[in-house]
Amino acid sequence: MATPSAEPAAAQTHHQFPLPKILEYPASTPPTLITQGAEGRLYRSTYLVPDLPCALKYRPPKPWRHPTLDQRLTKHRILSEARILAKCRRDGVRVPAIYAVDETAGWLMLEWIHGGPIRARINERLGKRTEGIAEDAELKDLMRRMGAAVGKMHQVGVVHGDLTTSNLMLNPSPASADSDSKNFLDGEVVIIDLGLASGSTSEEDRAVDLYVLERAFGSTHPRAECVFSELLDAYRGMFKQAPGVLKKLEDVRMRGRKRSMLG
Amino acid sequence: MSLETITLDHLPSSHEVHAVLFRDVKNAPFLHQQLLARNSDFEYGLVDASVVVSRLQLLSAVFKATLTAVNGALKTPNVHSEIVIALNSSSNIADSYRRFGISPSTKDLIAVKVTFPAEDGTEPLTSEQIWEHLKANVEGEALAITDDNISAATDLAKVRKYYKLNGLKWLDDIKDEKLKLKEVETLVIGGMALRGV
Ligand SMILES: Nc1ncnc2c1ncn2[C@@H]1O[C@H](COP(=O)(O)OP(=O)(O)OP(=O)(O)O)[C@@H](O)[C@H]1O
Numbered sequence: 218m219a220t221p222s223a224e225p226a227a228a229q230t231h232h233q234f235p236l237p238k239i240l241e242y243p244a245s246t247p248p249t250l251i252t253q254g255a256e257g258r259l260y261r262s263t264y265l266v267p268d269l270p271c272a273l274k275y276r277p278p279k280p281w282r283h284p285t286l287d288q289r290l291t292k293h294r295i296l297s298e299a300r301i302l303a304k305c306r307r308d309g310v311r312v313p314a315i316y317a318v319d320e321t322a323g324w325l326m327l328e329w330i331h332g333g334p335i336r337a338r339i340n341e342r343l344g345k346r347t348e349g350i351a352e353d354a355e356l357k358d359l360m361r362r363m364g365a366a367v368g369k370m371h372q373v374g375v376v377h378g379d380l381t382t383s384n385l386m387l388n389p390s391p392a393s394a395d396s397d398s399k400n401f402l403d404g405e406v407v408i409i410d411l412g413l414a415s416g417s418t419s420e421e422d423r424a425v426d427l428y429v430l431e432r433a434f435g436s437t438h439p440r441a442e443c444v445f446s447e448l449l450d451a452y453r454g455m456f457k458q459a460p461g462v463l464k465k466l467e468d469v470r471m472r473g474r475k476r477s478m479l480g
Numbered sequence: 481m482s483l484e485t486i487t488l489d490h491l492p493s494s495h496e497v498h499a500v501l502f503r504d505v506k507n508a509p510f511l512h513q514q515l516l517a518r519n520s521d522f523e524y525g526l527v528d529a530s531v532v533v534s535r536l537q538l539l540s541a542v543f544k545a546t547l548t549a550v551n552g553a554l555k556t557p558n559v560h561s562e563i564v565i566a567l568n569s570s571s572n573i574a575d576s577y578r579r580f581g582i583s584p585s586t587k588d589l590i591a592v593k594v595t596f597p598a599e600d601g602t603e604p605l606t607s608e609q610i611w612e613h614l615k616a617n618v619e620g621e622a623l624a625i626t627d628d629n630i631s632a633a634t635d636l637a638k639v640r641k642y643y644k645l646n647g648l649k650w651l652d653d654i655k656d657e658k659l660k661l662k663e664v665e666t667l668v669i670g671g672m673a674l675r676g677v
């Protein structure tokens with residue numbers, strides 16, 4: 218018989234923010250707050266049993282919004298993210314699995330992705346280096362896997378809406394966790410945070426997705442801009458409409474430049 | 481005793497889950513009849529094991545049903561009927577009972593009981609009491625609800641039909657059967673979580 222931990226879990230650890238009710242019940246691992254964003258919070262905990270870590274994405278009530286409207290918006294956003302995740306997963310796009318949803322309470326319980334955001338992995342990789350980045354084969358290979366992941370998502374008819382290297386995770390494969398693996402950037406690219414995603418197959422929407430990623434990449438990893446073309450190159454090979462999207466990307470860039478010139 | 485008592489994360493610790501698998505059940509029509517007659521001695525979640533792929537799927541349904549009960553949002557008479565409908569990936573209640581609940585032709589059966597202190601202060605049944613009752617009333621071979629025992633009873637074709645998992649090429653292409661089953665489990669749990677919404 219499993220022994221329940223003391224109740225409530227909240228009493229064991231000090232929490233800066235009030236916990237969602239679901240996390241006040243005992244769990245084998247007390248919940249830890251991972252990030253606190255503008256819209257929501259992300260906790261790490263366990264799902265059902267001690268050996269299954271999970272991510273709980275919680276959108277707390279916004280006291281400045283009308284309660285009824287707030288409930289409706291939260292519900293809508295939770296369900297929309299859950300539906301998109303389910304669609305991606307069914308269509309073979311690597312996103313976190315969904316364990317449980319309570320849209321009324323404002324949370325989503327997801328598979329925990331190990332390994333951390335790609336942003337951190339690339340930064341670690343670059344270190345203080347300024348030379349040899351364009352020749353970094355492992356980094357270029359990671360860029361290609363990122364391009365393949367985004368291409369796959371676009372292929373099944375989903376655009377992300379907020380592609381950054383923080384919303385792409387690098388999940389080490391069980392094999393690469395072995396000591397004999399030398400490649401630091403090994404692993405599976407997992408797309409997360411589909412809170413702003415939607416179903417679309419339009420060339421324009423896909424190109425904007427890539428543009429957002431390109432801009433985010435350039436400002437987060439300016440020294441690695443030289444390898445971004447690897448990502449686009451891998452994307453090109455993923456589905457029939459990809460070359461058209463890349464053509465469109467040139468227009469989107471042009472518009473972006475004009476807009477920034479106008480200030 | 482093959483009946484296992486489990487406490488699940490993120491549920492009040494006063495709620496305990498008792499579960500056991502019965503293979504080659506001989507008296508499914510009798511058990512089914514007890515549910516139809518609303519015999520309160522037979523308040524169990526009685527699940528047809530052929531539509532269950534793993535322990536995690538079963539526990540997911542129990543978790544969802546118990547949380548719904550704790551939140552006072554049951555859509556069916558009690559937490560035990562709620563376990564059966566929690567297995568469905570769509571929201572039709574009659575369909576849920578038909579597909580996931582016991583029927584007169586059920587061969588392998590999972591019995592689940594969720595216990596908690598009653599509002600009037602009555603003590604919940606102990607696992608020994610539950611086990612005595614099940615042993616006396618279910619004619620079948622009792623086994624622990626491990627993944628291996630569950631797998632032996634799973635009808636994968638039925639699972640893939642009920643959870644609309646046919647025609648997924650990437651899934652069919654997975655050669656490693658264990659890995660494929662893991663992916664099926666993930667899709668099933670995701671489908672249950674969304675229940676058609
Ligand atoms: N399934 C997961 N497994 C592990 N870590 C995760 C998971 N989901 C999210 N995270 C971590 O939590 C962070 C925030 O998650 P996410 O981006 O989904 O939430 P968010 O509220 O939209 O945040 P923001 O909009 O501020 O980026 C991620 O950058 C990542 O580090």
Ligand SMILES: [Mg+2]
Pocket residue numbers: 383384410
């Ligand atoms: Mg994010």
